[in-house]
Amino acid sequence: xxxxxxxxxxxxxxxxxxxxxxxxxxxxxxxxxxxxxxxxxxxxxxxxxxxxxxxxxxxxxxxxxxxxxxxxxxxxxxxxxxxxxxxxxxxxxxxxxxxxxxxxxxxxxxxxxxxxxxxxxxxx
Numbered sequence: 273x274x275x276x277x278x279x280x281x282x283x284x285x286x287x288x289x290x291x292x293x294x295x296x297x298x299x300x301x302x303x304x305x306x307x308x309x310x311x312x313x314x315x316x317x318x319x320x321x322x323x324x325x326x327x328x329x330x331x332x333x334x335x336x337x338x339x340x341x342x343x344x345x346x347x348x349x350x351x352x353x354x355x356x357x358x359x360x361x362x363x364x365x366x367x368x369x370x371x372x373x374x375x376x377x378x379x380x381x382x383x384x385x386x387x388x389x390x391x392x393x394x395x396x
């Protein structure tokens with residue numbers, strides 16, 4: 273039997289939907305090339321860690337209409353996190369490999385974060 277957490281300081285059980293701009297660089301005024309859309313679910317009772325289901329949906333250029341799909345564990349306070357690329361569509365059909373995440377800024381009051389994703393993809 274799973275024990276209930278004493279407090280919810282780990283965000284265990286929380287679910288957040290996201291639809292954020294996907295840009296070419298970290299600054300907010302960088303070129304928008306699509307959207308990062310998905311779900312973050314608090315998956316650990318002992319630390320802030322999320323199960324992430326995320327699609328990078330491209331809206332411009334030669335990748336317009338294509339997606340890269342990511343599924344994995346995001347330990348929020350680790351300097352660098354790695355999650356697997358589990359597939360894609362369009363130009364990224366049969367994609368596989370991984371993404372590296374680095375938090376560039378985090379506002380605890382608003383919950384807003386800027387996260388850099390470096391995506392290394394093998395596709396056909």
